[in-house]
Amino acid sequence: MPAAGLLAAGCGGNGDDGDGFATTPPGRLPAGGGDDADVDLLNGALAAEHRLVAAYLSGLPLLEGRALADGELFLSHERAHVRRLRELVGSAGGTPVGPRPSYDFGLPGNGRDILRSLESLEQQTIAVYLQVVPRVADPLLRATIASIAACEAEHASCLLERLGRWPLPTAFVTGGS
């Protein structure tokens, strides 16, 4: 796959049929405090997950060996997160945001660039979830969000290891926020 394809990585294949634009960009979340606020927070997380799905879809063709096996598994996890978040938004009476038509992931030239980009995106997504946790009113919802954040942290650890870096950089995972 040409690296230039990553400039406009579509996010198809995940069953979404939204208008393609997240109303709440990843990293910018509304205040919490009730069911409606929970929907907005969940949609913010969902937008971040759509971006990760797109990143893995775009990056997989440049990965090989164990990194590719990791990437394929992690993509399946991100899709599971998308499904769960869509269910949660729907059951709360909201409308799940869909993926954007394209995402700008720069111009990675090789698998190592892809791993760096994916690790960075995982960290950004962790930061989004950690912003969501204290704002969500429903305790069970908070637990789901925390369990997803921990999974993203595990992905980040594996990606760091593939990059030859120490996989446990800090005692408190913040996503760099």
Next chain:
Amino acid sequence: MDARLSRRALLAGASGGAALALVGTGAVGGVGIARAQAGSDAEILTRALTLEQVVIASYGAALRDGPGEPRLHTLLRRLRRQEREHADVLASELDTLGVRAPAVPGDDAALARARAAQGLRHPLDQIVTASDVARFAVELENAQITLYLEAVRELGAPRLLTLAAQIMAAEGQHATVLRGLLSELPEIVVPSPFETGDAAIP
């Protein structure tokens, strides 16, 4: 008025003892509810710190009694150091709430009792090989993930919710690295899209 700020002010004004005494008394009104939540938060933090101390002591036992492989030792020391960082922050939060930190297991017998109380089953005298140590450690990390997941459900103070989620994610990373010692299969290393601490030990 900012509800979070007013709650912090209430917490700052409540002594830990008073807060704990109000738990379960059915106190009504904003002040009573806030103090009861502070007491509940203190109980949860105490549970978390108790387990962190057991984990720290368990890693110490593994370093002392386990195989002397340098790379494994480096990992175990790093894990223990991060657990100590967790323990230090939890103790500081408890101190803020006016609650004394729980006692640290003082010897192997106390550690064995504390491990049993936490439901940890891997025997201390069966950490002979690197795989033994990895399984022993995954059990520790799983127990912590489970506890912090409960904390995320039950804690009231927003900053403590964030802290619990941050530590839970770190424990998830620990478990991942340890599972990586036992298998190269990614579905073993990161077994679920939802980390809940109940993944089977490889």
